Amino acid sequence: MSADYEYIERVIDQLPREATLRAQVAMELRSHIAERLEHGNSVEEALQQLGDPVVLAESYLAAIPLIPASFGRRAVARILDALGVVAVCAPIVWLIAIKTEFFFVILTIGVLLSAAALYPLLAEYFFGTTIGKRAMGLRVVRESGARITFGQSVVRQLPVFLEVFWIDVLFALFTEKHQRAFEILSKTRVVTAMENES
Amino acid sequence: MAARPADGDDRRGIERELKRGSLELIVLHLLSLGEAYGYEIVTALTERTNGSLEVTDGTLYPVLYRLERAGFVAVRWETPQRGVPRKYYRLTKPGQAELAQLTREWNTFASAMSSLLRQQPERT
Numbered sequence: 488m489s490a491d492y493e494y495i496e497r498v499i500d501q502l503p504r505e506a507t508l509r510a511q512v513a514m515e516l517r518s519h520i521a522e523r524l525e526h527g528n529s530v531e532e533a534l535q536q537l538g539d540p541v542v543l544a545e546s547y548l549a550a551i552p553l554i555p556a557s558f559g560r561r562a563v564a565r566i567l568d569a570l571g572v573v574a575v576c577a578p579i580v581w582l583i584a585i586k587t588e589f590f591f592v593i594l595t596i597g598v599l600l601s602a603a604a605l606y607p608l609l610a611e612y613f614f615g616t617t618i619g620k621r622a623m624g625l626r627v628v629r630e631s632g633a634r635i636t637f638g639q640s641v642v643r644q645l646p647v648f649l650e651v652f653w654i655d656v657l658f659a660l661f662t663e664k665h666q667r668a669f670e671i672l673s674k675t676r677v678v679t680a681m682e683n684e685s
Numbered sequence: 686m687a688a689r690p691a692d693g694d695d696r697r698g699i700e701r702e703l704k705r706g707s708l709e710l711i712v713l714h715l716l717s718l719g720e721a722y723g724y725e726i727v728t729a730l731t732e733r734t735n736g737s738l739e740v741t742d743g744t745l746y747p748v749l750y751r752l753e754r755a756g757f758v759a760v761r762w763e764t765p766q767r768g769v770p771r772k773y774y775r776l777t778k779p780g781q782a783e784l785a786q787l788t789r790e791w792n793t794f795a796s797a798m799s800s801l802l803r804q805q806p807e808r809t
Contacts, residue, residue: 512750514770515746515750515772516746517769518723518769518770518771518772519723519724519742519746521768521769522722522723522724522769522771523724523742525768525769526724533742536741536742536743537741537742537743537746538741538743538744539743542743543743543746543747546743546744546747547746547747547750549747549751550747550750550751550754550755551754
């Protein structure tokens with residue numbers, strides 16, 4: 488991969504996984520770099536003009552306001568996710584229950600519950616949202632607006648695994664940006680999706 | 686701890702902060718002179734100020750993006766005869782209003798600063 492494409496990839500990589508924003512910034516950067524080349528600059532000079540890719544990505548993101556999601560919308564998103572888990576798991580458990588012994592039913596429920604707990608962790612890391620959050624027009628970002636890292640996604644879900652979720656949730660009622668304690672800790676936020684900005 | 690006099694890096698930092706704060710005004714003003722694309726804006730700024738105000742592409746483009754999102758500039762893509770598509774920026778009506786507002790604020794600030802800095806120590 489050539490240096491300019493690699494550079495653009497590194498900028499894009501920081502942005503939330505929204506196709507339109509990524510495409511727009513990539514197209515813009517390609518155009519700006521090409522313009523420099525046409526005026527006799529080298530690729531290195533063009534990239535030097537653009538500066539550090541992470542800083543550039545954060546400067547672009549600074550233009551997008553982060554509107555904290557209300558507690559109500561977050562709660563509904565949670566419930567939707569929980570209903571989704573039930574909708575997927577209930578038929579499986581029922582099937583196992585009529586086919587096999589009690590032990591396997593317990594085992595299956597255990598496995599499915601772990602999967603349900605892991606779902607937000609993976610979905611928020613890979614897609615920046617969950618099905619419930621998406622339905623409520625919410626997304627998960629770093630405080631700069633950049634997409635969250637895997638480590639941040641893990642820390643966000645720690646209260647579930649540590650079984651302090653309900654205490655953690657109470658923080659979202661009182662903190663300025665409606666953050667849970669583990670969201671403050673992981674430096675992440677739940678904000679409204681870009682198309683929902685006013 | 687004693688205050689450390691500003692060294693080279695700090696000085697450049699102060700200059701950078703000053704520039705960052707006024708960059709939107711600079712860009713809006715340059716666009717009020719006519720539609721332009723990114724590279725033109727960067728070079729026009731250097732030329733019109735004899736190089737005393739200079740920005741890098743990486744500083745300018747996010748500002749243009751911010752102005753675009755705020756609706757102060759409108760954009761259009763154009764592909765020249767040969768070469769890559771160019772993004773042209775032009776001032777909108779709200780952009781003109783913003784420019785007028787920022788210009789007023791700047792002038793007020795600048796005259797207040799210069800009158801402050803003109804003040805001499807009082808003799809005792």
